[in-house]
Amino acid sequence: MSYSSLSCQRFEFGGFSRSEHARYSVIGVPYDFTSTYRPGSRFGPNAIREASINLEAYCLRNMFDVEDVPIEDLGDLNVLTDAGATTDLLQKVVAEVVSENKFPIVLGGEHTITYGSVRAFDETALISFDAHLDLRDEYLGNKLSHAAFMHRLCEFLGPERIFEIGSRAVCPEELNFAKETGVKYLTSRDVLKIGVTGVLSKLRDWASSFDRIYVTVDMDFLDPSYAPGVGNPVPEGLSPTMLLDMLQRICGPKVVGLDVVEVSPSYDSGLTAIQAANIVYNVIAFQEARQDSTKQERY
Ligand code: MN
Ligand code: MN
Numbered sequence: 001m002s003y004s005s006l007s008c009q010r011f012e013f014g015g016f017s018r019s020e021h022a023r024y025s026v027i028g029v030p031y032d033f034t035s036t037y038r039p040g041s042r043f044g045p046n047a048i049r050e051a052s053i054n055l056e057a058y059c060l061r062n063m064f065d066v067e068d069v070p071i072e073d074l075g076d077l078n079v080l081t082d083a084g085a086t087t088d089l090l091q092k093v094v095a096e097v098v099s100e101n102k103f104p105i106v107l108g109g110e111h112t113i114t115y116g117s118v119r120a121f122d123e124t125a126l127i128s129f130d131a132h133l134d135l136r137d138e139y140l141g142n143k144l145s146h147a148a149f150m151h152r153l154c155e156f157l158g159p160e161r162i163f164e165i166g167s168r169a170v171c172p173e174e175l176n177f178a179k180e181t182g183v184k185y186l187t188s189r190d191v192l193k194i195g196v197t198g199v200l201s202k203l204r205d206w207a208s209s210f211d212r213i214y215v216t217v218d219m220d221f222l223d224p225s226y227a228p229g230v231g232n233p234v235p236e237g238l239s240p241t242m243l244l245d246m247l248q249r250i251c252g253p254k255v256v257g258l259d260v261v262e263v264s265p266s267y268d269s270g271l272t273a274i275q276a277a278n279i280v281y282n283v284i285a286f287q288e289a290r291q292d293s294t295k296q297e298r299y
Pocket of ligand 2: 130131132218220221232262
């Protein structure tokens with residue numbers, strides 16, 4: 001059974017047509033049932049799609065035109081209210097996309113969905129850009145929520161395979177868990193202190209042990225002045241320029257998938273969806289340019 005008949009309707013991303021030769025597959029996941037503060041990220045996928053139509057697809061950072069890249073949009077996953085069932089379904093769809101040698105780009109939806117897409121890969125490591133660690137063992141009695149899914153992924157992947165960047169809204173339980181298990185994280189102030197080069201140096205050392213890396217971007221990584229329309233905005237965030245500078249150097253043959261989550265359009269002026277679509281376009285350009293690793297220095 002193909003993924004399109006399994007659980008997705010078809011849309012188009014940014015005016016690109018579906019192609020059997022696609023190298024990138026966009027999958028919307030309109031799921032926000034465990035959101036605790038400002039719900040509405042179920043409307044995120046289509047807000048990001050709409051924003052993508054009005055952005056230039058030409059990436060000036062590496063002078064690459066994303067319009068030349070075959071991209072398909074599988075539409076939205078038919079989500080259920082249950083986070084476990086929804087993430088299991090997403091895992092199946094992403095696994096099928098990967099089996100066709102396509103790069104999945106998952107649009108959230110709340111951050112819990114990362115628990116579905118990451119499990120579609122064998123032994124991947126995970127880089128998470130997020131104001132939160134999402135490492136609680138449970139939140140409001142829920143063991144699989146957007147505040148606890150990273151704890152579940154620690155159990156699945158092993159804590160050594162997780163690197164979180166931009167942390168600034170944490171609780172003692174999460175800090176203790178990270179310390180005990182060795183989950184790596186850099187706070188937003190750490191990032192400002194050591195700069196993009198310092199972050200990349202730490203990532204390079206860590207990533208050298210792994211063959212595959214999945215990247216998740218929780219939009220609250222960005223400062224609320226850049227991305228106000230998120231479920232749980234946190235002051236003292238970082239800039240889109242820093243994020244894209246890091247992504248440009250992280251992208252390459254090892255990177256196997258991306259998700260962009262937590263856009264909550266009801267609280268947005270449209271800016272957060274634009275940032276999210278811009279991240280997607282840039283990651284595609286970075287991936288395409290970095291497949292030839294001889295062209296640019298890694299990290
Ligand atoms: Mn998160
Ligand atoms: Mn967050």
